[in-house]
Amino acid sequence: MRTYPTTPFGRRPLSLAMVATQAATRDFAAKPDASETVVHKWRLFRALTEAKGPLGVADRALSVLHALLSFHQETALTLPEADAGEGEGDSPAPGIVVFPSNRELSIRAHGMAPATLRRHLASLVETGLIIRRDSPNGKRFARRGQGGEIAEAFGFDLTPLIARAAEIENLAEEVRAENRAIALLREKITIVRRDIVKMVETGMEEGVRFAPFSIDGQDICDWEGLYGRYQVLAGRYTRSLGRSDLDALAGELAAFATEIQKLLETHVKGQKNSASESQTERHIQNQITNIPDFEPDLQEGRGETSGPMPEKPNADRTGTSEVEALSSGIGKRQTSPPRTYPLGMVLQACPDIVDYAKGGEISCWRDLIDAAAIVRSALGVSPDAWKQAFDVLGEHDASIIIAAILQRGEEIKSPGGYLRVLTAKAREGEFSLGPVLMALLRGKAAKAARERRQAG
16 A cells, blocks of 8 residues: 655644645545646636735735646646545545746746745645645655556645635625725725715805705815815725725715715705795896996986986096096906805915915915015016006905915916916906815825825
8 A cells, every 4th residue: 555645744743724635635535526727827727817906815825726736737637537536545646746946936936045945835835725745755756657658746735726726716895895895995985086076166156055964973064064074084085995994984075075965956846936036036026227327328318318418428427437436346257256265265275385384374364465476576477467466366265375385386387377267267257266276175185195105
């Protein structure tokens, strides 16, 4: 009766995991249909690569296993007929044994150091992917029979790969399913985050009235607080999150987006109701009082039809100047829209301007406007460009743009020219500050995320 080694040579210990692997392999080889099991070694290796996490196999250990598989001449892994068992009480012969030297194995493992090679071989044995079949002196070799075929071999037995092929494939499929679920969750989070940012931009740009609400026990009172809450949620999103954490985060973001959408929809419904009511209100408007505001020419016409008027040059000039002043006032109201961006949000997006504030602190809009005047001079923006920006954008928005230009630093080569371009776009109604602030906030958040990854 032939016997086959089951314990390692020298000082290497025998673990219970090795005993379990050998018992499972022996039971598999003893099955009548064991020799009919055929496994494609490279497909199995791909499955192993995908299931390395559940199996507890390191990347470099897989490189060593790849090298061991390359020493098996056939693409298929299967037990020879003669190795299916020799009778009751006999130990089945090792099915597939490869016996490369450490030097050859190191070469095929891309020059792995001998100590590293031995460590990863031991990990493959411990995880039950291979069995060590050591000779009496620890050398790896094979004895051939009279016909030249291998009668006995000492090295590494690959039979556990055949015995565990179904298990490995199932684990790989579970990993694929998990990865697909995680990918879908990441897609969902990306879409919801995009929706939240764009809805916040719309709410700020359109001056949507904010209705306070509470979510997860936190009270949200304005758009600034809402965006701050979003940043807290977005800051939890990292590449290392597992499926359960991603699922929870996706749910919180979706609920958050729903609340913002309700705010916008409520505002839209309110506008529709106001428009319906104004259709009847127009019939009772005082035409006389409204004419100077919207149709100054018609007011002059009404004066001409009321009869001859005595010549009063000063009065005419005064009346004309009053109309011009009123028209000028209307123009200013049209070109200086109401401020809809919270000061805290502006400072969060453009923190560098605080360095130019008196006392190193900006607590109100006047502080920001004064700091912007200093920054304007430091950036080399001409008084003419600054005056045009004030006339078209208003002092608040013009100051915000200066803060944004300062924040972008060397990205803008000509601050004065850039300000003139934005002023021209604003005059044509083609410019909005919302995307500028949101882009700065997103860039700040992305930079912070990169720093956290590097620190981790």
